[in-house]
Amino acid sequence: MVRARVAQLTGVYAVSALGRGADAQLAGALAGAPAFGPVDRFDTAARRVTVAATLPEVGSLPDELAAAIDAACRAAGLDSARRAGCALLLAVHGGPALAAGPTPTVLAGQLAARCGLSGHTRVYTSACVSASTAVADAAARITSGDVERVVVAAGYLVESDQFALFDAGRALAVDGAVRPFSAGRRGLLLGDGVAAVVLESSTDRRRGVHPVATVAGWGRAGDAFHPCQPEPGGTGLARAVDAALRRAGLPPQAVGYVNANATGTAQSDAAEAAALHRAFGGYAAEVPVSSTKSVHGHALEASGLLELVVTALALRQGELPVNAGWLGADDSCPLNVVTNRPRRTEATHALTLNAAFGGANTALLVGVG
Template identity: 45%
Template structure:
C-alpha cells in the first residue's frame, strides 16, 4: 500500500490526457491513415529504395513513400531541415491541429517540447562526408550542424508555434521517444508546464547507417515476424509521431478532444550488456510504470511490445512480461506494431504510443502481422495477424533500447472525468 505521504503527493498531481496525435510513417502520412493500416494489419514494408541499394544487403524496409516535401515546406525552410526533422515537424503540426490548440503568450511560455531521436540528421552529415572525402571539397554548407543535430526538431517546433517553455531532446537509442514522452508527461503532471508536445522522429536510410545495421546482422531477410517461429530480425523504418499532453481539467474546460489518459511512466537500466537485453531490467521498467500510474498488473489488458522481431529481443521481452505480470501474463493481449511500421529507432516509441492511444480510443487492438507459428520462448497471446475488437482499460507501450535503456508508458482509456 502507498504510504500516506505518497498518497498525498499523488492527490496533488494532475491527471494528464492526450489531446492531439500526429504521425507519418510507412503506413501513411497522417495519424488517421496510419491507424487504418494498423487496424487492418497491413504492413508498410517493401523493397529498399535508396540510390545505393545494389551495394547494401538489406532487401526490404518500411520507408515513407510518396512524401512531397514541397507540400509541407517552402524552399528556404527545406535548406534547414533534414528528412528526420521534416517528419517531426509534419507530425507535430498534425498533433497541434488535432488538439485544437489556441495559442497565446501565457500558454506559449508554459508549454514544453520534448523530442526523441537516436540518429539525428544522418543524410545531411553523410552528404558532407561524401563532399569532403569523395569529391575532395574543402568546405561544407554553413547550415550543416543545424541540419544534423538531433535537437533540430525540438527547436523547429518551438519556432513554429512560438513556444518558449522547456525545450529539449532525448537520445537513448530505440527508447528515445518514450523517454521524451515520459519526461514531458511528468512535467505536465507536476504542474511545471501547462502543455507539452512530445514524440520522436527518424530517417535512417543513408548508406553509412544502412551498412552499420547490415553489419549488426539483426535485419530480417524478408520481413519482420515478432514473437513468431522463424523470425530472423527487424525491418528498419522511418517517420515521426507526436502527442499533445495537457491536464485533464484544462482539456475539459476548453472542450478539447481527449484520446486517452497518460497515467504512468517507468524507466530502468539493465547494466548488463551493450546489445544483449536482459529481462529483469525490462521488467523493472514495466513495474515502475505500473507503480507510477497506481495501476495493478491485473488491470492491464494490452501491451504494445517493443517486439523487434529479433531472436534475442522477443524471447527476452516475453520473459520480462512474465516477470512483471506473473500469472496475469496468460490473460494479456500483446502485439508488436513494428511488424507493420518497421523499427523506426528513436521514433519507434512515439509511433507505438500513438498506436496504443488509438487502440484504447477505438476498442481495437492491432495485430502482430506476419506471424507464422508459435515459438515456445514467446508463449504469449500476441494477437496473430488479425486485429481484435476488445476494450482494454489500461495499456502499456514498451521501449527497450541498446545499452539496456528501458522506458515504458502506461495509458488508460479515458473515462470522461477529470476527478
C-alpha cells in the same frame, strides 16, 4: 478535495509507411498488412537486405517534424496564445544521420520557433527509448504541476548510415518480414516514423477538446547487461513495467493489451517475453500482446511515440492490432499473441514497451474512458 493531476493526450499526429495521420496508423495496424518494400531512397546494391517501410514521398526530417507538430497542436485546439510558453521535447538521432543538417539541439530550437512554441526545448538521443523517455518526462512535469502542457515530437526517416549499420550487424530480416515472437523470426526491418503529441494537465478544460487518452503511468529501468544484447531474464524491462503500474496504482490484471517492443530478433523477443512473465506472473499467458513494428517497421528514436499513438487509438476504438508475420508459436515466447485478425476488447488500459541498446527500458501505461 483536490483532484490529482494527470497527463492527457489532447492532440496526436503520426506519419509512417502506413500513411499520413493518426487514423492511417490505426487502420494499417488493424489491417495487419506490412508496409515493407524495396528501398529506392539510397543505393542498397551492396546490402544483404534491401527492404524497409518507407513513405513513397517524404520531405526533409525538419519539414516532416514541423508539419507533425503543427498538426498535433491544431488537433489539440492550440491557438498561438496557448502555444506560447509550451515546451518542446524532441527525440531524434544524434549521430551521422543529421551530419548534413542542424544538430539536435539547434533543430529543436528551430522547430519551436517555426511552430510558435516559445517555451524551453530538450532533446533526447537515447536510441530506441528516446521518444518514450521524453513522454515520461513530459507526464512527470505535468503531474507534478510544473507545467500545464508539453509537446513531444520524434522523427526518424530511413537513411543509408543506420541501414548499413543494422545490415552489417546482421540484425535485418533477410526474408523481408518482421515476425515478432514467432517461430522462424529472422530479425527487424527499419521504417519511417514521425509523430507529435500534445500532453496537457487535466485542469485545462476550457477548449472543449476531448482527450484521446491519458498517460496513467510510466517506468524506466536499466540492466547494463551488454552493449547490444538484452538481459535474457528481462529484469530491467520488468522493473519498468512494475514502476508504471505502481505509479498508476493498478495491478497487472488491469492491463488489457501490450504493444510490445518486439523487433522480431531471436534474443530480444525471448527476453521481452521473460520480462512480461516476471512482471505479470501467471497473467502473462492471458494478456493480449502484439508488436506493431511488424507492419510499420522499427522507427528507432521515433518508435516510442509512433507506438504510443497507435496503442492509444487502438484502445480507444476497442480493437487490438495484429501481430503480422506470424508463422507459429515459439517455446521461448509463451504469450497470448494477437494473430490473423484484430481482437475486440473492452480494456481501459494498455502498455507500450520499448528497449534500447545498452540496457535501457521504458514502459508507458495509457488509459481511456
